Amino acid sequence: MSAKPEIIEQFREVVWYSLDNNLLQNAHFVAERLLAYNDTNSGSKHLLALCLFRQGKCDAALRLTESVRHIGCAYVYGQCCLQLNRCKDGITALENISSYWNNTSTLYDHTDKKRRHIPDAGAVYCLLGHLSSQGGGTIRKSMEYYVSAVKANPFLWEAFDGLCKLGIKLRVRNIFRPVQGMASTDELLRNHIEEEQQNIPPDLEVLDLFNSGGKANFSTKPIFNIQSDIHISHTNENGTPGTPTFGSNPSELNRNGLGGLSFATPTEQSKPLRSRTRGTFDFSKPKVSSRLGNDQTKKLGHSDIANESSAPIRRSTRLLPNASKFTSRFTSANTANVIREREPKKMKSTAKLRINSANSDVEMKDVHSQPGERQIMTSYERAQSERFVLDLLRICGEGYYNLQRFQCVKSVEAFLKLPPSQQNTSFVLSRIGRAYFEMVNYIEADKAFKRLREIDPSRLEDMEIYSTLLWHQREDVRLSYLAHELLDTNRFAPEAWCAIGNCFSLQRDHDQALKCFQRAVQLDPRFAYAYTLQGHEYALNEEFEKAQTAFRSALRVDRWHYNAWYGLGMVSFKIGNNSSAAYHFREAEKINPTNAILSCFVGMVLERENQFAEALDQYVKACGLAPNSALCRFKKAKSCIHLHYYESALEDLIYLKDLAPDEASVHFLLGKLYKHFGNKPNAMRHFTLAQNLDPKASHLIRECIERLDEPEDEVLKPAGEVYKNLDDE
Numbered sequence: 001m002s003a004k005p006e007i008i009e010q011f012r013e014v015v016w017y018s019l020d021n022n023l024l025q026n027a028h029f030v031a032e033r034l035l036a037y038n039d040t041n042s043g044s045k046h047l048l049a050l051c052l053f054r055q056g057k058c059d060a061a062l063r064l065t066e067s068v069r070h071i072g073c074a075y076v077y078g079q080c081c082l083q084l085n086r087c088k089d090g091i092t093a094l095e096n097i098s099s100y101w102n103n104t105s106t107l108y109d110h111t112d113k114k115r116r117h118i119p120d121a122g123a124v125y126c127l128l129g130h131l132s133s134q135g136g137g138t139i140r141k142s143m144e145y146y147v148s149a150v151k152a153n154p155f156l157w158e159a160f161d162g163l164c165k166l167g168i169k170l171r172v173r174n175i176f177r178p179v180q181g182m183a184s185t186d187e188l189l190r191n192h193i194e195e196e197q198q199n200i201p202p203d204l205e206v207l208d209l210f211n212s213g214g215k216a217n218f219s220t221k222p223i224f225n226i227q228s229d230i231h232i233s234h235t236n237e238n239g240t241p242g243t244p245t246f247g248s249n250p251s252e253l254n255r256n257g258l259g260g261l262s263f264a265t266p267t268e269q270s271k272p273l274r275s276r277t278r279g280t281f282d283f284s285k286p287k288v289s290s291r292l293g294n295d296q297t298k299k300l301g302h303s304d305i306a307n308e309s310s311a312p313i314r315r316s317t318r319l320l321p322n323a324s325k326f327t328s329r330f331t332s333a334n335t336a337n338v339i340r341e342r343e344p345k346k347m348k349s350t351a352k353l354r355i356n357s358a359n360s361d362v363e364m365k366d367v368h369s370q371p372g373e374r375q376i377m378t379s380y381e382r383a384q385s386e387r388f389v390l391d392l393l394r395i396c397g398e399g400y401y402n403l404q405r406f407q408c409v410k411s412v413e414a415f416l417k418l419p420p421s422q423q424n425t426s427f428v429l430s431r432i433g434r435a436y437f438e439m440v441n442y443i444e445a446d447k448a449f450k451r452l453r454e455i456d457p458s459r460l461e462d463m464e465i466y467s468t469l470l471w472h473q474r475e476d477v478r479l480s481y482l483a484h485e486l487l488d489t490n491r492f493a494p495e496a497w498c499a500i501g502n503c504f505s506l507q508r509d510h511d512q513a514l515k516c517f518q519r520a521v522q523l524d525p526r527f528a529y530a531y532t533l534q535g536h537e538y539a540l541n542e543e544f545e546k547a548q549t550a551f552r553s554a555l556r557v558d559r560w561h562y563n564a565w566y567g568l569g570m571v572s573f574k575i576g577n578n579s580s581a582a583y584h585f586r587e588a589e590k591i592n593p594t595n596a597i598l599s600c601f602v603g604m605v606l607e608r609e610n611q612f613a614e615a616l617d618q619y620v621k622a623c624g625l626a627p628n629s630a631l632c633r634f635k636k637a638k639s640c641i642h643l644h645y646y647e648s649a650l651e652d653l654i655y656l657k658d659l660a661p662d663e664a665s666v667h668f669l670l671g672k673l674y675k676h677f678g679n680k681p682n683a684m685r686h687f688t689l690a691q692n693l694d695p696k697a698s699h700l701i702r703e704c705i706e707r708l709d710e711p712e713d714e715v716l717k718p719a720g721e722v723y724k725n726l727d728d729e
Helices: 005-020 024-037 042-054 058-065 071-083 087-096 121-136 139-152 157-165 187-199 302-308 323-341 379-404 408-415 426-438 442-455 463-472 476-489 494-506 510-523 528-540 544-557 562-574 578-591 596-608 612-625 630-642 646-659 664-677 680-693 695-706 721-727
Strands: 352-356 361-365
Touching (some): 024 042, 042 058, 042 071, 058 071, 071 087, 087 121, 139 157, 379 408, 379 426, 408 426, 426 442, 426 463, 463 476, 463 494, 463 528, 476 494, 494 510, 494 528, 528 544, 528 562, 544 562, 562 578, 562 596, 578 596, 596 612, 596 630, 646 664, 664 680, 664 695, 680 695
Antiparallel strands (some): 352 361
């Protein structure tokens, strides 16, 4: 028995209804019935595979879609390969059917009233980038996929994030800019914007932020066939009709956060912007621009209204009882509403959307539409909205990109350019806290993370950084409370187990801390930060071989994880392998050139090899990056003493005395310098302070006091216990 189209359509509508309402079990059941009824159709396999994938049954979805030449099936197959670490198979499957999705775009086919369930070129390129970056290809190939994704759709933040994680140098303003085929690059809009430029209110004026010349660079040649919001192709590559999704009211878009853009009602829309001469493009009425590339598209006007009553009755409508009466009443009511729209004082909306395709002409009508509802945007409003969203993404992108490049000051400055409502979001607050954490500004980082926990207490992302911040601050009570909260939120989150591990580490219970970090790695084998924390715990237990293994595992997951490079350098430094330590510290410094501690440790390796001049250069650089770092300042003062720059060393130690007043090493060196300059009272005072602060080194300090009147050839001799406090930090 051949499958009937109306029965297939009924099955598909039930499946999409279930998927839209997250009724996955029901969707799976009905999709299985559909495939059994029509097992030769690739679209039926796609629906069942999509249900399986959303239920987390990746193995079953993978077997169902393997070797199926259908863009939807290949896309689900690629997503399953990404989850199952079969990235090369996913890339092969998607590239084999590239002719189905290449140069396609459904950017404006996804609204509250309609959607396209088949991915376009931007989505496929983004998935290919994920597959390639996770082991399926080279870095260059991953970069090409991500670049193609943002060229197809500049709103794909996920592709931009992938480029940042690859360590690619970018110009962010060239990423978030209108692409050819979008409304804001339409030639028809250029004439209108130039004509209306003097009359645009200041709060709606669009500045061209993407060209140095200050004028918009409009292009008329589309590279992707982006459908209009009025006439939209509603069939996919295989002739399967798209399924409309009925969601929230379009009139609620403004208060849901579109940056305060005011959508006009049909009454406002009917008023012309200004008096126009003949031939001027009128933006008071929605029109279809020439960029659509569809010569058969008609304008929504009197001819459409006249043809409504004579349109053929749909097959599904004929199946209903009394279908002819229902159809005639519905059509006449709509026609009356349209006629009333021509009256300027009695305009009402009928929520009518005409969808043209190469094979069919389908109408979607919403009988629940209220008078005055906004149904479509004019091309001018579309261009304004595109520019607004892209400008917002560009500012966020600048902050995020600078953070990925560890340009933390620039990152914070970029995020602070956002409106207060945007700054007070979990994404921005977590990035600001992360930036301050990398700058070793723990006070400001703590403020940002505190605010983040207030507005989003269930957030898990970046909480491993917050727990490490509390570890550095020795806030054991707050750290314990955070770990309990994260564990209550999700016991299977690696961030929660990292926080618990930091709790045990702060209590010097390294064995229990290691168990927690191993649990985090078990939950997410690609969580590089858990490997790094595990390596540090092994190093504290002096299990250096296991520490090196953990750090190398972190680098296999993320080669830009500078903490792992630093950890390998620390292990080499502790076992006396200076050349290996210098190499790993410099690799970490290349990734994060703004970290003062990395520069300081490079100097410490050089100092150990008696290269004091080169070490001093590193310490000067470190002090420039972190002027209030006690370790960097102390190391710089010691190098100056070795090079007989006593005046400079004295200045640094006087400054350091205020930063670290309880450090015996600082007072001891001050006493030595004052003795060299013949200032015996100050020398005696600082020797006494050092002796009080470090009783274990009292025999060394007492010896210096007894020889206060004896001249010394060298101020600084081989360091004893008095230097351990700052040297070992």
